[in-house]
Amino acid sequence: MSNAGLLLLLSAGLWAAWLLITRRLSTAAEKTRLFWDDALIDAIRRPVSWLIWLWPAAFSLGIVIDNTSDYSSAFLISIRHLMLIWTFTWVLLRLITNAENAICLTAKDATSINVVSKVLRLVVLVVGGLALMQNLGLSLSGVLTFGGVGGLIVGMAAKDLLANFFGAIMIYFDKPFKLGDWIRSPDREIEGVVEKIGFRMTVIRTFDKRPLYIPNSVFSSIVVENPSRMLNRRIKQTVGLRYQDAAVISHVVDDIKAMLSVHPDIDTRQTLIVSFDNYGPSSLDILIYTFTKTTGWVEYKAIQQAVMLEVVKIVHRHGADFAFPTTTIRMANTPQSQRGHEPGQSAQLTA
Known part of the structure; x- marks a missing residue:
């Protein structure tokens, strides 16, 4: 038990040293013009802090199990491997998000940066998920085979979701509009400013400040006008x-x-x-x-x-003036209207 307490004490010391190191690195990174160093330091700070506590905690738990019970602590080896994969995946996801936020501040085409970051996140999650499953003892070939058959079933059941996904891809590559554009559709009652382009739907803020949530598949079948351009x-x-x-x-x-x-x-x-x-x-x-x-x-x-x-x-x-609607009425002579008029004349009234 003393070994477990020593490991936890060591974790506290490592954590304090890590905080001191990252603060000094952040101070140094702020003095440079590059954004990658700031993005990387911020990305690794929190995941590594968690790993500093969880990794020794797993060793301490193994010591406690071995000393107090007959159960084997071998399963903790897989848990430690999962911790490493989880930490690495978390760092990459945070790095992608930080880089996206930094680039979007100066990039002219924020929409393209947004879609690239989403694709990179998807790739990281898929690779991380496959690595986790492999460490859990699952056969990747079996998983991929099941994924092929399951993908066909899911594709048939979720055709609308896939239609929206491919609609998003069309928007990203054809670029009929981007974030911040004012768009309208003569075919539908759609008009406003684009706030978000997601994989499933696009969010448009109308001029009376109401949000419109439009499935991306809609844009493949309607005319879109972009007055911003x-x-x-x-x-x-x-x-x-x-x-x-x-x-x-x-x-x-x-x-x-x-x-x-x-x-x-x-x-x-x-x-x-x-x-x-x-x-x-x-x-x-x-x-x-x-x-x-x-x-x-x-x-x-x-x-x-x-x-x-x-x-x-x-x-x-020029002495002219603007016209306004007028009506001229010609009235035939009647016994009441003949006074002051010669026979055969008519009375004229202009309004």
């Missing part, structure tokens, strides 16, 4: 002038076009149209069609407002 935003307005302003309409068109051509927020490399477009029921319609340099919604609305206010100034500068 637009190059410009369009201003398309129809301005209606009164029919009595027909004499100045060409001057109004020319001045609006000149104003847009020198506007600092209008992209003149894109299509720019200002033209007399239509004879409306109550107005002469001018089409304004142009694009802003910005794609930001708030900034775009401010530019659109400034442009439309300039249009108002141009129209009024």
Whole structure:
């Protein structure tokens, strides 16, 4: 029993020394520009701390069993092997997570980093699981054979899950959108910002802050629009002038076009149209069609407002005004309406 207590005391000393070493390593790593040293030190700190306590504890348990009972402590050899495999797997998983978080801070394509890290975690878990099973005495060939038959059965039973998995793979490689993109679907009532792309579903936050959980298989059968990748935003307005302003309409068109051509927020490399477009029921319609340099919604609305206010100034500068719906009614002469009218005339009312 004294040996067991000595091992536990040794564990405490090793643990204290390990804490001191990792703190100094962390301090030194913070002074470097590399992120791998910080990621590695943080990854090994906790798993090794647990191993420092559990490994001697397993030896101590073996000593106690051998000295106090007739049972064999040989099974603890397998447990110690499992501890090593578990610690190594845990370190790799933490290292992958730390590296992912560090790279995503500076990477332009966080979605690709996310999928690579998930694949690496899956590989580590599979290899670690196989190593654990082998140390437990299971035949890997039998496990792989059972996995092939079981995979067929599971695949038939979980076809929707597999469809979502392959849908995630399609999203990762085709990249119709990535984290942070604003997307919408004309086929479904889907619109919002992509928050998470998982192996089973994608989470979208709508503009009224509700989360949408969409199975990845849906994206293989719907049209997805990605407004985040637009190059410009369009201003398309129809301005209606009164029919009595027909004499100045060409001057109004020319001045609006000149104003847009020198506007600092209008992209003149894109299509720019200002033209007399239509004879409306109550107005002469001018089409304004142009694009802003910005794609930001708030900034775009401010530019659109400034442009439309300039249009108002141009129209009024030429003595013209905007039309509004009017109706002209011609009434046939009646005995009550004939006063003040010659025979055969009609009364006219404009509203």
